Amino acid sequence: MFYPIIEDGDVFYFETDTQNKVSVEFSDLTNLFESIFPIFCVDIYRTQNSEHVNDLHGHKTRDTIVKIVKGFFDKYDCALVAFIDTSSDKKGRARNRLFQSWFNRFGKDDFLIEPKEIILSESESYSFLIIRKSYGNASVLIEAFDKFVKLANEPEDKT
Numbered sequence: 291m292f293y294p295i296i297e298d299g300d301v302f303y304f305e306t307d308t309q310n311k312v313s314v315e316f317s318d319l320t321n322l323f324e325s326i327f328p329i330f331c332v333d334i335y336r337t338q339n340s341e342h343v344n345d346l347h348g349h350k351t352r353d354t355i356v357k358i359v360k361g362f363f364d365k366y367d368c369a370l371v372a373f374i375d376t377s378s379d380k381k382g383r384a385r386n387r388l389f390q391s392w393f394n395r396f397g398k399d400d401f402l403i404e405p406k407e408i409i410l411s412e413s414e415s416y417s418f419l420i421i422r423k424s425y426g427n428a429s430v431l432i433e434a435f436d437k438f439v440k441l442a443n444e445p446e447d448k449t
């Protein structure tokens with residue numbers, strides 16, 4: 291069972307039974323990775339209602355997000371990078387585990403996932419590169435992603 295989804299270009303919205311609003315946004319990172327193969331970033335945002343009900347763990351929310359991500363893969367035939375930021379509420383480690391459990395349940399047969407940790411200003415974030423197992427150029431994409439993470443993890447020059 292899924293929530294009704296509103297599509298606005300590469301942004302998808304839905305509202306949960308507890309009136310939390312969720313948006314799943316895709317951004318083109320192809321040029322950033324200097325890739326000839328399309329690479330997109332997915333960001334999942336949630337606006338909680340005043341009762342602070344956390345329903346990201348609910349099956350209907352999970353199934354709706356997975357449906358959106360799978361549909362995006364089918365539409366664009368691309369690689370996907372997911373970033374899980376921990377700076378705002380320090381719950382990134384839990385979101386990282388949640389995301390990996392979703393992947394293991396729904397995507398491990400068809401997709402490869404390359405998880406990486408990014409440390410920025412004492413704040414840890416998690417990232418994933420997700421690509422179809424059938425892609426012939428997976429190693430090139432993984433190499434570009436590794437290079438990106440390495441650059442992100444380098445200390446800033448304080449001159």
